[in-house]
Amino acid sequence: MCRKNVPVLKIGNLEICPPIIQGGMAVKISEINLASAVADTGCAGIIAVAGLVEDVNFFSKELEKRNADELRKTIRQARKNTKGIIGVNIMVALSNYDDLVKTAIEEDVDMIISGAGLPMNLPKDLNGKDVKLIPIVSSVRTFNMICKRWQKRYNKLPDAVVVEGPKAGGHLGYTYESLEENTTQTLDEIVTEVILAANAFKPKIPVIAAGGIFDGKDIAHFLKMGAAGVQMGTRFVCTDECDAHINFKMAYINAKPGDITIIKSPVGLPGRVIKNKFVEKIQSGKTIPFNCRYKCLKSCNPKEAPYCIAKVLTNAQIGKMDECFAFAGSNAYKCTEIIPVKELVEKLSEELAIEIEHQSHTLA
């Protein structure tokens, strides 16, 4: 689906056109269905790995194995569904992170995208395989730290980098206070700094902008700045193929601008969600006691956590909206319809082509 004028996002030998990576969305919001449909359009489809196994009441070793087995099965099924590009998103914060990375590499996914913490040792088990490794950063400082460490320890650089700004959905790499007070750098500012740093390498490291990118005009804006592509999450939620329950999608359709808010998550990071009764309850300090026999997140202290994030996000995926929140980007309220992925990507691609054409006339 590569239109005239629309540039290809090249990551090594991978060619993604239109230059869009679908953001990984846990728990089970971007799974086999969404990722394969996106990959079919020429974009990159990403399976989010956190929470593939629902039952959090297993003893740790058993759950770890089940999670890795489930990941293997999921990747194989997605590969059967599509010939397109399939990657996985693995959060550094997961207790069995190393195991999941190893499994994804064994299964030869096209790319591993990794954030929610600093993926300092992501190349550890690569063993010369051609799996593209892509960290998610929120500042040029963390980008430089990762490059330095990977170069020194693994003689490797990131194959691309996702720069996720403060308008993204899900967990965010900023302090709660800076988001509340609006004192973070803007995505434009961070992307500019990271492009400067990424272009100093030979070959240049492709920079992918993420967070609040909603239409073709937004995509064109970041391409014009020198980004090689974009990552979009929110926009793919309101598609027929998205793996979330219809109630989850409808929370987006019904959201108004004032409904998008920030919460403190037991992951240890702030998260952007759509306000509802459950969010009001936890924001007012109410807690939901739970038993945990398996600490799925490195940073979670089940004795002190106000609620189980795995349980809440599983409720979200199955549509129990009064017992959960929906993670969402700051532009979720702009979603007005649920459409097939193919239609969405065609629309974005057309808008992008028109905007690029417009830019070329303005420059001429």
Ligand SMILES: Cc1cc2nc3c(=O)[nH]c(=O)nc-3n(C[C@H](O)[C@H](O)[C@H](O)COP(=O)(O)O)c2cc1C
């Ligand atoms: C429902 C939802 C779940 C998400 N889950 C994850 C996740 O598991 N791991 C991750 O790195 N990012 C996650 N994100 C962030 C997206 O991958 C993406 O980078 C971000 O949403 C981009 O901003 P946008 O939603 O404004 O397009 C999530 C976002 C949403 C909306």
